[in-house]
Amino acid sequence: MNNSLIIALDFAAKSEIERFLKPFEDRKLFVKVGMELFYQEGPGIVHLLKEKGHRIFLDLKLHDIPNTVKSAMKGLARLECDLVNVHAAGGSDMMQAALEGLDAGTAGGRKRPNCIAVTQLTSTSQIQMNNEQLIPVTLNESVLHYASLAKNAGLDGVVCSAWESASIHTQKGDSFFTICPGIRMESDYVGDQKRVATPQFARDAGVSAIVVGRSITRSVDPVKSYEQWMDAWRGVLL
Numbered sequence: 001m002n003n004s005l006i007i008a009l010d011f012a013a014k015s016e017i018e019r020f021l022k023p024f025e026d027r028k029l030f031v032k033v034g035m036e037l038f039y040q041e042g043p044g045i046v047h048l049l050k051e052k053g054h055r056i057f058l059d060l061k062l063h064d065i066p067n068t069v070k071s072a073m074k075g076l077a078r079l080e081c082d083l084v085n086v087h088a089a090g091g092s093d094m095m096q097a098a099l100e101g102l103d104a105g106t107a108g109g110r111k112r113p114n115c116i117a118v119t120q121l122t123s124t125s126q127i128q129m130n131n132e133q134l135i136p137v138t139l140n141e142s143v144l145h146y147a148s149l150a151k152n153a154g155l156d157g158v159v160c161s162a163w164e165s166a167s168i169h170t171q172k173g174d175s176f177f178t179i180c181p182g183i184r185m186e187s188d189y190v191g192d193q194k195r196v197a198t199p200q201f202a203r204d205a206g207v208s209a210i211v212v213g214r215s216i217t218r219s220v221d222p223v224k225s226y227e228q229w230m231d232a233w234r235g236v237l238l
C-alpha cells in the first residue's frame with residue numbers, strides 16, 4: 001500500500017476501461033473502481049481488472065446501519081479486492097460491523113481486504129463543513145476525530161486530504177494508512193476538489209498512497225502522464 005499511486009478509473013463502461021488500459025498492457029497498476037463504474041458494470045469489472053493483475057481499491061464508501069454494512073461487506077469481501085471503504089460518519093458500530101462482514105466473507109487462509117474510512121471528503125471546505133454539516137470545529141480537528149474513531153474501531157486507515165496526513169500519522173502512527181485524493185500538479189485543473197495538494201507536498205506529509213483521477217485519465221497521453229506523476233510522487237524530479 002505504502003507509496004502507491006492509485007489511478008481512479010472514473011469511467012462509465014467496461015469499453016472505456018479497456019481503451020484506457022490498452023497502452024498500459026505490460027504494467028501492473030493499482031486502480032480504483034468507484035461508484036460510476038461499479039454501478040454500471042457490477043462485480044464483473046473487478047474480476048476483469050484482477051485477471052489483468054491490477055490491485056484494486058473498491059471505493060464504494062459504504063454508509064448505512066451496521067447490519068446492512070456488515071452484509072454488504074461480506075459480499076464485497078468475496079471480490080478479493082485489496083482495499084475497501086466506509087464513511088466514518090456512519091459511526092464506530094458501523095465500522096466494526098464492516099470489519100465483521102469482511103472477516104465473514106474472506107475465505108479461510110486469505111487476508112481480509114484493508115478497510116479504511118472516509119473522514120471529510122476532499123471536496124469539502126471548512127466553511128461548508130461548519131455551515132452545512134453543523135460541525136463547529138476546524139476541518140483538521142474533524143478529520144482527526146474521525147481518524148480516531150476509525151482506528152479504535154480497528155480499521156486500517158483513512159481517506160483524507162494530504163493536509164491532514166502528517167497530524168494523523170503523528171497521532172495514530174505510521175502504519176495507519178492515509179490514502180489521499182485531491183492531488184494536483186500546480187498547473188492542473190482543480191475542478192470540484194477543495195483541499196488539494198501537489199504530489200511533492202503529499203510525499204513530504206508522509207501520505208501512504210495518492211489517488212489521481214482526471215489528471216491522468218483525461219490527459220492526451222495517459223501513459224506519459226502516469227510516468228510524470230510517478231516521478232513527481234517518488235521525488236525523481238527533485
Ligand SMILES: O=c1ccn([C@@H]2O[C@H](COP(=O)(O)O)[C@@H](O)[C@H]2O)c(=O)[nH]1
Pocket residue numbers: 008010034118120121122123159160181182183193211212213214215
Ligand atoms: O474524499 C474523497 C474521497 C474520494 N475521492 C475520489 O477520488 C477520486 C479523485 O479524482 P480526481 O479526478 O483526481 O479529482 C475520485 O474518484 C473521487 O471519487 C475524492 O476525490 N475525495
